[in-house]
Amino acid sequence: MAHVISTINLKGGVGKTTTTVALAETLSAEFRKRVLVIDLDPQTNATTMLIGEEKWRKLNDSGRTLARLFKDALEPNNKQFDFNTALQKGVSDVSAAKTIDLLPSSLDLIDVQDQLASAPSGKFYSVNPIELLWRAVKSKLDDYDIVIVDCPPNLGIITLNGLRISQGYIIPTIPDILSTYGIPQIVTRVKEFSDEIAEPIEPLGIVITKFQANSSVHANVLRSLQQGKDAPVFETRIPQANQISSAAESTVHSRTLIQKYGTFAHDYRKLAKELLVKLEG
Ligand SMILES: Nc1ncnc2c1ncn2[C@@H]1O[C@H](COP(=O)(O)OP(=O)(O)O)[C@@H](O)[C@H]1O
Numbered sequence: 682m683a684h685v686i687s688t689i690n691l692k693g694g695v696g697k698t699t700t701t702v703a704l705a706e707t708l709s710a711e712f713r714k715r716v717l718v719i720d721l722d723p724q725t726n727a728t729t730m731l732i733g734e735e736k737w738r739k740l741n742d743s744g745r746t747l748a749r750l751f752k753d754a755l756e757p758n759n760k761q762f763d764f765n766t767a768l769q770k771g772v773s774d775v776s777a778a779k780t781i782d783l784l785p786s787s788l789d790l791i792d793v794q795d796q797l798a799s800a801p802s803g804k805f806y807s808v809n810p811i812e813l814l815w816r817a818v819k820s821k822l823d824d825y826d827i828v829i830v831d832c833p834p835n836l837g838i839i840t841l842n843g844l845r846i847s848q849g850y851i852i853p854t855i856p857d858i859l860s861t862y863g864i865p866q867i868v869t870r871v872k873e874f875s876d877e878i879a880e881p882i883e884p885l886g887i888v889i890t891k892f893q894a895n896s897s898v899h900a901n902v903l904r905s906l907q908q909g910k911d912a913p914v915f916e917t918r919i920p921q922a923n924q925i926s927s928a929a930e931s932t933v934h935s936r937t938l939i940q941k942y943g944t945f946a947h948d949y950r951k952l953a954k955e956l957l958v959k960l961e962g
């Protein structure tokens with residue numbers, strides 16, 4: 682059975698997408714896992730990091746993104762989303778990462794999210810709007826070992842669609858005051874949602890990103906996260922590093938994990954290993 686996890690934080694810019702993509706690439710290249718990345722964030726960063734902007738534009742123009750899945754729910758007489766034509770196979774510029782597929786996102790998800798939120802419930806007939814993604818992917822998930830859902834920085838309907846298919850979630854965060862502010866709210870809300878749908882959704886852990894070892898703020902916030910009861914903290918911390926931010930630009934030529942992430946490839950390997958131990962025991 683596939684392990685499905687969501688990547689969540691209410692704050693943008695904390696490394697959610699970078700963590701999602703680096704984990705996907707490491708799990709594929711180093712651990713030989715079949716990985717599906719589901720990009721639910723209208724910012725489409727995971728999508729462009731994995732397939733580049735040009736390819737994304739073509740898909741977007743032809744309705745082959747997840748925005749179309751949600752639009753279909755609002756236009757039941759004009760159903761267009763097709764899993765197989767939206768699915769991008771063998772994405773990523775990391776040469777050894779040959780087993781990553783992607784369900785791409787679209788900027789159009791911004792409007793769709795608003796429309797879903799304001800649509801009268803009768804609009805969806807018998808379909809629950811938090812189950813749209815689940816209905817579209819449930820029969821495909823077991824083609825993968827690990828599915829990672831990159832969620833937008835809120836707990837709206839689109840994010841709930843991601844959580845609906847997830848058995849767990851990770852919370853990437855910079856260990857500073859503002860980035861960690863929403864963590865208790867995430868954990869409480871996801872617990873409520875998990876109770877509502879009667880499916881467990883475990884807080885797998887907080888991933889410390891952009892860590893600065895010489896920062897007293899980072900040291901203090903890290904300590905309080907470790908002492909807190911919201912969620913466990915992964916032992917592996919991802920340092921703040923230029924090489925990690927420059928890895929965001931997808932290249933035409935394939936490269937190794939070391940060429941892409943430098944020595945930080947080892948940190949992502951440790952993080953991926955820690956995650957696998959949590960998922961597989
Ligand atoms: N460890 C890191 N060191 C330096 N820059 C990083 C690191 N992780 C992410 N970034 C950069 O920070 C910005 C936000 O990261 P991103 O993963 O897009 O965050 P989010 O998905 O939470 O909005 C991007 O420009 C990204 O390249």
Ligand SMILES: [Mg+2]
Pocket residue numbers: 697698699722724726727
């Ligand atoms: Mg992002």
